[in-house]
Amino acid sequence: MTNTTTIKTIAETLGISISTVSRALQNNPRIGIKTRELVQKTAVQLNYLPNQASHLLRKKSTRIIGIMVPTLNEEFFCQIIDAVEEVVREKGYYLQIFQSKDIETRQLEGLNHFKYLRVEGVLVSLAAETSKIEAVSDLEKFGIPVVYFDRVPRNKMVHKIKSNVDLGTKEAIEFLRGKGVEKLAFINGPSLLDTSDDRLNGYLRGVMTYNLKTSPNMIKSTDLSEKSVADALPTILNEKPDAIFTFNDYIALYAMEACKKKGIKPNKDVLFVSYGNLPFTKYMDNPPMASVEQYPEKIGKEAANIMLERLGEKDTEPVQILVDTKLIIH
Amino acid sequence: MTNTTTIKTIAETLGISISTVSRALQNNPRIGIKTRELVQKTAVQLNYLPNQASHLLRKKSTRIIGIMVPTLNEEFFCQIIDAVEEVVREKGYYLQIFQSKDIETRQLEGLNHFKYLRVEGVLVSLAAETSKIEAVSDLEKFGIPVVYFDRVPRNKMVHKIKSNVDLGTKEAIEFLRGKGVEKLAFINGPSLLDTSDDRLNGYLRGVMTYNLKTSPNMIKSTDLSEKSVADALPTILNEKPDAIFTFNDYIALYAMEACKKKGIKPNKDVLFVSYGNLPFTKYMDNPPMASVEQYPEKIGKEAANIMLERLGEKDTEPVQILVDTKLIIH
């Protein structure tokens, strides 16, 4: 480090004590206005940079919140990050972003880094692969509050925010029914995800309510990759469904692509409906016919607010917040 | 903070000195294997967490690299981040990500935060709004090496990596010519951006080389927003161009959308070609006809390598690296 200006440097060049410098830098009124200004001017001249390490060592607060997302390559998570940042920056917090890439070891590494950095709280959307949720909840043992969002753990009394997909799912199935759909397939995400459960349950409920036809071969789990979707598709198409409901827009696009390759026209031979309503689908000529909007900004905002609350108070009761969804027809 | 275990706590509960604990924790061979294991076991039991502040105060190295991007909502930058992370994590560095949202004050705030965090280096893709590049280059005064990527400053002897769009641009224009295009319009990014210059120069060169028709009304700058594109379009369309070349895929999509609203069929009445070749265009039925691939992973990798190099040596000569581009026909 070329720069080694400390308050001591300033004190020496000015021939005053370091405590005076320290106070002057903090605009402490007990310091004469002249010395105060002199000190501050000198600080700038010498490229003085407060040392967060020593500062932290005394004051304990880093004002950093860690946020763990599966990936930055999905607009959904970027929008959540934006919303969270918006809320916390007002309170003077910064975000440390980490992507798990859905790999448990990476997630763990990130959490350790968060601990080491002494982040004051952690927002987590679990890696699809997560087997031991304890690795995450352990943060609480270190006094670091954890708030889960979107990919939240099942059956756990923790603070979590996720979509209430029920309404959107219902609307989606009604929409399809209106289009004359009788046989409805479903391509889901990994069965480890709580959000996969929610979607599947809604799907099954809708199928029963409206007496739609389905079969085990029409319900497939995937790991969200394009390949796993392409692999699952033939079995589904064999059953000749009228429509396919998918875990998210990406899955729908993958499936639609695979259909095209087989000479099957998406949204004509087979209708598509999905979750997510990603912004770029707006610019597509043939996007999924409709998509369940999850309002990521709202999820991010809620998550951030709960985190700020937890940062303030000691023991807040675990809250589970559900953000309503709505079908958007394209 | 619930957790207040320090090496001192461990030392006291074990009745040994803190330096023994410190060494044991570092796997120092000078400590007996038995005490070493005992210490480590106790550390886990007490939820000991090394304090990075005090550690940093002594060791000086944070192993954090700051990366400033305009936005996370563009896949292009996410891909660069991924590549950078890939390279630096191997050397034990972590990334502190910050988005400027193309706002200069936010960019400045982020840089200050980087400084305060004592990041060891900063990778920057400038905010479109940037007027005073000094605010960025000043980091060097603090001994923090800066490497620019993609949105790099003009006329500056600094370390920078950007696309060499010339080849791709040439190919794009040849492609359009092959389609019978004679009149070619151009929707550019903000004129402050170096990358806008490059594109414009390539366009003008191509227009001259192949004797295409253009006019001032067919060349428009935008601030990359959908609105500014929509605003620029009528003037351009008035000139009845055969094709429109755009700064990036987003701009093309915005323009195509605006065309549709006017009853003009994109890629039929007016052809579109752009830069970026964003992954999701693959799933569109009617994307820009072709797009200049910029290989963001390569840009990220190069940027990361230069940063690592600068982190190692003292004074490296400013290097300007150009990453080749290539037209991808959709």
Add this chain to the structure above:
DNA sequence: CTGTTAGCGCCTTCAT
């Protein structure tokens, strides 16, 4: 093999 000691840069009583 283990303990003692002196800081890293800063803030903060307690004096003056």
Add this chain to the structure above:
DNA sequence: ATGAAGGCGCTAACAG
């Protein structure tokens, strides 16, 4: 209004 001194948690000589 200013200075002196102690300590935050940890590491690294320097002693045993």
